Amino acid sequence: MSALQQGLSVSAMSAQAPDKTDPLRHLDFTGSCRELSRPRREARRLRCVPGTWDRYLGSNPPEQLNPFIRWVFAQAGLHAAGYRSAVLQRRLSSCLRALRASGVEEARAILERDPSRLNVAINALLVGVTEFFRDPVVFDDLRRIISSLARGGRLRIWSAACAQGQELYSLALMLAELNLLSGSDLLGTDCRADAIAWACRGEYARLEIRSIRPVLREKWFIPVKERPERVRVATDLRRYTRWQVDDLLRGVQPGPWDLICWRNHAIYLAPETxxxxxxxxxxxxxxxxxxxxxxxEGPDRALPLTRVAGCIYRKR
Ligand SMILES: C[S@@+](CC[C@H](N)C(=O)[O-])C[C@H]1O[C@@H](n2cnc3c(N)ncnc32)[C@H](O)[C@@H]1O
Known part of the structure; x- marks a missing residue:
């Protein structure tokens, strides 16, 4: 049995049946959960098994990392040794393609001649894949729990390694639908300046929001004039968000935070990082x-956290 299958079967034992009496069921943002059969839904929920990727991604010693990649990271002020070198190594060919270089020597020469292309190299080396309401089950779980955080005041939420912003805007939309957004402070940070610039603009291809329920699309996304294939996140969501270029490996944003969202980034980092x-x-x-x-992904068991849903932990 593969590690992933093992993870599924172990966790499947603790699977919870969806609660049909849930009063917030109407706030199913993507509708995708309804399309899944119950066994598939449970399987998806239970892929939240920390550590299952370790064996797949591997973790070469940092000294095996291609010197060109180390150099690119150093130029960008990032710490290559903090990442799983096998993952970075696998991105090398994309990086060369993005720079239109036939090899690492040519790539380095291009970057030395024109350092403004460093962003192109970093964008190719770091995986920036994201989407609105990524893993809808997680958002389903969160919307059931999040009101317990509000305590009548404004919420402070940080999306660390937020990529192009879809994750934080999904949270903003969810809070708005739950009447919890007003006065809240939502921060998104990422080490890629291009990603943060994109998030700030809040402009996306119409295709990217196709999984969001039509009624919510109409309410929270505005067509961009003269660009019918694009939409912009409504000001009523954007006004509560702020964005910052920040290297998570150098330090964290000072709390106290009500919710920290750190998803799909830890898997690319060296275990000790x-x-x-x-x-x-x-x-x-x-x-x-x-x-x-x-x-x-999952935090160390020694940390003062209690798991309250598949991918959600509460600080004790
Ligand atoms: C796969 S995306 C995950 C985006 C989002 N959290 C999600 O789950 O959809 C990983 C993001 O981590 C960012 N990242 C990589 N290294 C980082 C670092 N040292 N500090 C901050 N962000 C980093 C990448 O730029 C990328 O946007």
Whole structure:
């Protein structure tokens, strides 16, 4: 049995049947859960098994990392040794393609001649895949729990390694639908300047929001004039968000945060780096605050956290 299958079967034992009496069921943002059969839904929920990716992604010693990649990271002020070198290594050919270079020597010469193309190299080396309401089951779980965080005041939410912003806007939309957005402070950070510039603009291809329920699309996304294939996140969501270029491996955003969302980034980092980041994030969470993780990621058991749903942990 593969590690992934093992993870599924172990966790499947604790699967919970969807609650048909849930009063917030009408706030199913993507509608995708309804399309899945119950066994598939449970399987998806239970792919939230920390550590299942370790064996797939591998973790070469940093000294095996291609010197060109190390050099690119150093030029960008990033710490290549903090990443799983096998993952970075696999991105090398995309990076060369993006720079239109036939090899690493030519790529380096291009970057030395024109350092403004460093963004192109970094964008290719770091995986920036994201989407609105990525893993809808996680958002389903969160919307059931999140009101317990509000305590009548404004919420402080941080999406660390937020990519192009879809994750934080999904949270903003969810809070708005739950009447919890007003006065809240939502911060998105990523080390890629291009990603943050994109997030700030809040403009996306219409195709990217196709999984969001039509009624919510109409309400929260505005067609962009003269660009019918694009939409912009409504000002009523954008006004509560702020964005910052920031290297998570260098430090964390000072808390206390009610919710920290760190998803689908830890899997690319060296295990010891990941442990250090989890520790720092948990320190910045307020007691009772929530940590949202990716499906295959999970913080150390030694941290003062209680798992309250598949990918959601509460600080004790
Ligand atoms: C796969 S995306 C995940 C985006 C989003 N959290 C999600 O789950 O859909 C990983 C993001 O981590 C960012 N990243 C990589 N290294 C980082 C670092 N040292 N500090 C901050 N962000 C980083 C990448 O730029 C990329 O946008």
């Amino acid at each position: 990941t442990r250090a980041v989890w520790r720092r994030l948990v320190r910045e969470l307020r007691p009772g605050g929530l940590l949202l993780t990716g499906r295959a």
